[in-house]
Amino acid sequence: ELKVEQNPLFLSMQEGKNYTIYCNYSTTSDRLYWYRQDPGKSLESLFVLLSNGAVKQEGRLMASLDTKARLSTLHITAAVHDLSATYFCAVDINAGNMLTFGGGTRLMVKP
Amino acid sequence: GAVVSQHPSRVICKSGTSVKIECRSLDFQATTMFWYRQFPKQSLMLMATSNEGSKATYEQGVEKDKFLINHASLTLSTLTVTSAHPEDSSFYICSASQGWSGFEQYFGPGTRLTVT
Numbered sequence: 001e002l003k004v005e006q007n008p009l010f011l012s013m014q015e016g017k018n019y020t021i022y023c024n025y026s027t028t029s030d031r032l033y034w035y036r037q038d039p040g041k042s043l044e045s046l047f048v049l050l051s052n053g054a055v056k057q058e059g060r061l062m063a064s065l066d067t068k069a070r071l072s073t074l075h076i077t078a079a080v081h082d083l084s085a086t087y088f089c090a091v092d093i094n095a096g097n098m099l100t101f102g103g104g105t106r107l108m109v110k111p
Numbered sequence: 112g113a114v115v116s117q118h119p120s121r122v123i124c125k126s127g128t129s130v131k132i133e134c135r136s137l138d139f140q141a142t143t144m145f146w147y148r149q150f151p152k153q154s155l156m157l158m159a160t161s162n163e164g165s166k167a168t169y170e171q172g173v174e175k176d177k178f179l180i181n182h183a184s185l186t187l188s189t190l191t192v193t194s195a196h197p198e199d200s201s202f203y204i205c206s207a208s209q210g211w212s213g214f215e216q217y218f219g220p221g222t223r224l225t226v227t
Binding site for chain 1: 153157221
């Protein structure tokens with residue numbers, strides 16, 4: 001059974017600081033996704049990582065994938081309040097389109 | 112592109128009644144649709160997967176007779192919660208993809224179900 005673990009589950013940080021969210025998974029995967037969820041809303045797709053060593057950046061967020069370590073990271077640079085949300089990673093094994101979600105990281109950025 | 116809608120966005124129903132939630136792909140044909148449930152402050156849990164014209168495949172622990180899924184066309188899937196109980200209150204999110212293998216899922220805006 002595929003297990004996807006995120007840490008931390010909750011992160012409170014000051015504006016301007018950097019931090020990394022980790023996503024570990026237990027089985028070989030073809031692709032990994034990062035999503036953002038605002039309170040009461042559905043998921044917003046942030047990144048799709050398709051291969052070992054993949055790195056993608058959008059604004060203050062950068063995601064990377066190490067398939068050998070079965071680890072993905074979401075790095076936040078110089079956080080701003082607007083980044084406050086819950087972030088989920090999701091793993092798709094064998095390109096079978098079946099997503100298994102991590103537990104989510106609730107990020108709160110304080111002024 | 113790749114827009115998925117859900118209707119209704121919020122619904123309140125009385126215990127014992129049934130409620131239907133629609134999921135539509137607006138600008139693409141969705142061969143496969145997925146239904147997820149999310150309880151407050153928890154992650155998304157896959158309930159079932161449906162392919163157009165086929166019976167849905169339910170995840171372990173999900174009652175197929177309680178959560179009826181119909182994927183009658185390439186743009187529409189419905190989830191009917193039958194004989195709803197307060198414990199069925201949750202956020203239901205659908206997603207759609209253009210194929211079974213190697214295609215990204217596009218998520219709908221979700222439906223907040225409250226059973227009183």
